[in-house]
Amino acid sequence: xxxxxxxxxxxxxxxxxxxxxxxxxxxxxxxxxxxxxxxxxxxxxxxxxxxxxxxxxxxxxxxxxxxxxxxxxxxxxxxxxxxxxxxxxxxxxxxxxxxxxxxxxxxxxxxxxxxxxxxxxxxxxxxxxxxxxxxxxxxxxxxxxxxxxxxxxxxxxxxxxxxxxxxxxxxxxxxxxxxxxxxxxxxxxxxxxxxxxxxxxxxxxxxxxxxxxxxxxxxxxxxxxxxxxxxxxxxxxxxxxxxxxxxxxxxxxxxxxxxxxxxxxxxxxxxxxxxxxxxxxxxxxxxxxxxxxxxxxx
Amino acid sequence: xxxxxxxxxxxxxxxxxxxxxxxxxxxxxxxxxxxxxxxxxxxxxxxxxxxxxxxxxxxxxxxxxxxxxxxxxxxxxxxxxxxxxxxxxxxxxxxxxxxxxxxxxxxxxxxxxxxxxxxxxxxxxxxxxxxxxxxxxxxxxxxxxxxxxxxxxxxxxxxxxxxxxxxxxxxxxxxxxxxxxxxxxxxxxxxxxxxxxxxxxxxxxxxxxxxxxxxxxxxxxxxxxxxxxxxxxxxxxxxxxxxxxxxxxxxxxxxxxxxxxxxxxxxxxxxxxxxxxxxxxxxxxxxxxxxxxxxxxxxxxxxxxxxxxx
Numbered sequence: 001x002x003x004x005x006x007x008x009x010x011x012x013x014x015x016x017x018x019x020x021x022x023x024x025x026x027x028x029x030x031x032x033x034x035x036x037x038x039x040x041x042x043x044x045x046x047x048x049x050x051x052x053x054x055x056x057x058x059x060x061x062x063x064x065x066x067x068x069x070x071x072x073x074x075x076x077x078x079x080x081x082x083x084x085x086x087x088x089x090x091x092x093x094x095x096x097x098x099x100x101x102x103x104x105x106x107x108x109x110x111x112x113x114x115x116x117x118x119x120x121x122x123x124x125x126x127x128x129x130x131x132x133x134x135x136x137x138x139x140x141x142x143x144x145x146x147x148x149x150x151x152x153x154x155x156x157x158x159x160x161x162x163x164x165x166x167x168x169x170x171x172x173x174x175x176x177x178x179x180x181x182x183x184x185x186x187x188x189x190x191x192x193x194x195x196x197x198x199x200x201x202x203x204x205x206x207x208x209x210x211x212x213x214x215x216x217x218x219x220x221x222x223x224x225x226x227x228x229x230x231x232x233x234x235x236x237x238x239x240x241x242x243x244x245x246x247x248x249x250x251x252x253x254x255x256x257x258x259x260x261x262x263x264x265x266x267x268x269x270x271x272x273x274x275x276x277x278x279x280x281x282x283x284x285x286x287x288x289x290x291x292x293x294x295x296x297x298x
Numbered sequence: 299x300x301x302x303x304x305x306x307x308x309x310x311x312x313x314x315x316x317x318x319x320x321x322x323x324x325x326x327x328x329x330x331x332x333x334x335x336x337x338x339x340x341x342x343x344x345x346x347x348x349x350x351x352x353x354x355x356x357x358x359x360x361x362x363x364x365x366x367x368x369x370x371x372x373x374x375x376x377x378x379x380x381x382x383x384x385x386x387x388x389x390x391x392x393x394x395x396x397x398x399x400x401x402x403x404x405x406x407x408x409x410x411x412x413x414x415x416x417x418x419x420x421x422x423x424x425x426x427x428x429x430x431x432x433x434x435x436x437x438x439x440x441x442x443x444x445x446x447x448x449x450x451x452x453x454x455x456x457x458x459x460x461x462x463x464x465x466x467x468x469x470x471x472x473x474x475x476x477x478x479x480x481x482x483x484x485x486x487x488x489x490x491x492x493x494x495x496x497x498x499x500x501x502x503x504x505x506x507x508x509x510x511x512x513x514x515x516x517x518x519x520x521x522x523x524x525x526x527x528x529x530x531x532x533x534x535x536x537x538x539x540x541x542x543x544x545x546x547x548x549x550x551x552x553x554x555x556x557x558x559x560x561x562x563x564x565x566x567x568x569x570x571x572x573x574x575x576x577x578x579x580x581x582x583x584x585x586x587x588x589x590x591x592x593x594x595x596x597x598x599x600x601x602x603x604x605x606x607x608x
Contacts, residue, residue, distance in 0.1 A: 124333075142344065145348070147569070246433075266440065273433050
């Protein structure tokens with residue numbers, strides 16, 4: 001009995017090991033195929049955008065050519081955008097609005113998150129819930145009353161209305177991210193600071209902000225992308241080209257009646273997508289931390 | 299009662315307590331001041347406009363007269379409005395289901411890769427999410443162009459008839475959902491990936507020792523561990539997709555024959571473009587109860603499960 005059963009286990013284990021290995025290899029091949037399919041799907045529009053932006057109008061209009069490949073690449077579309085028309089004004093407007101929005105959001109949300117994470121006070125739990133509940137009132141619900149309010153304030157067709165309104169898009173989530181980061185800072189650190197005689201504001205400035213810098217960066221990136229991409233408020237409130245931001249300016253300036261200048265539209269869109277793409281390329285980890293912090297920490 | 303006698307007669311323990319109380323009062327003053335900008339922002343630019351929308355929805359078109367619920371009853375008689383309700387639900391539900399599915403698959407596939415290659419692939423797969431949708435939808439619009447569609451060119455190459463991407467109701471509905479899925483899947487992928495990484499390896503080892511197959515591991519280990527994140531991600535995405543504006547506005551602007559309108563684009567057309575602000579406000583207000591119902595159900599489930607785990 002013993003002699004017959006003893007050799008069996010190693011053999012069985014080996015066979016199982018072999019099949020596991022084969023299974024694993026097939027799983028890997030399947031994984032790469034799936035990835036490749038989705039990368040092609042995800043990259044098709046940006047690729048086609050790039051190709052079109054490098055074509056001359058004549059080549060775009062030529063129906064016999066291959067739309068996916070550029071025959072004689074030219075930078076004319078980019079050059080024209082940068083030298084004539086309002087594209088640079090739109091770009092500048094986007095930068096102004098985004099920089100202001102990011103600064104305002106960070107100041108408001110850092111202060112509020114510090115108070116909510118560390119100082120229990122009357123109504124703090126209600127306020128935290130209230131911040132969360134603002135998600136239920138998306139901007140597509142608020143833009144009509146906001147249209148009236150902006151009009152009453154005399155800010156209709158004014159870039160600065162965006163600076164006033166955009167923080168509503170960014171502050172709740174930024175506060176949420178920051179609460180998560182601040183709450184993860186050990187309490188001993190503030191006790192030590194209090195013993196050393198630091199006030200709360202000093203504590204925030206000297207300890208919390210430096211320690212939670214990755215969280216602040218993540219929240220900043222989030223605020224930047226949201227404010228750069230905002231669309232419904234600009235399209236509803238900005239009508240003259242010199243006040244427009246990129247998301248609405250490209251379409252409104254490059255489509256005249258029925259003539260679509262597709263080459264220029266695509267070139268403009270590509271350059272407008274560049275700032276978020278660059279931020280993402282260089283700060284990918286913070287970008288992703290900002291995205292996922294809300295759910296995994298909150 | 300002079301200061302001196304008070305200090306002398308009081309036991310030493312009182313002074314620190316009084317100090318503490320004063321400190322606590324000062325603390326809550328500081329806390330209030332720190333949160334004041336947030337409170338003002340929420341009250342002034344979220345709560346007030348919301349209440350104002352409720353008020354606006356009870357006015358007549360020229361905003362001169364109170365007409366009660368007439369805007370709402372008027373909407374109920376319009377076929378277009380019911381189309382909008384149907385399309386919004388169809389758009390949000392099918393897009394979210396597809397995004398959740400694709401995100402789940404991609405997260406699993408990525409998680410199985412060695413960590414070095416993972417970064418590169420993840421970097422490419424997140425690109426649709428990074429480009430502002432108002433910008434990337436322009437590329438899709440061009441891809442769907444009736445006469446120059448690059449998709450149709452490719453389809454013709456393999457002998458398939460050109461597709462009226464945005465010209466026919468059925469295809470137009472498909473196209474707006476496709477673009478939304480393209481834009482939103484990476485978000486699900488990244489959320490699930492974060493969740494997958496937080497599942498302890500020991501659980502899988504234990505399951506493997508018990509002889510669990512890959513499917514059983516997925517069903518009995520991965521899925522229960524990720525349930526909360528899946529719910530929260532679906533909730534976020536449902537809210538954002540339901541309230542979507544840019545994709546539909548740029549691709550179809552509601553057409554053909556108003557069949558692709560969602561609440562936001564219809565409210566924009568009625569309220570801003572046709573100038574009937576009260577009716578537009580009424581349309582967009584319909585989003586609120588629906589979103590609230592989604593949220594209550596999801597968050598109740600999350601709370602229950604968190605309590606079970608604790």
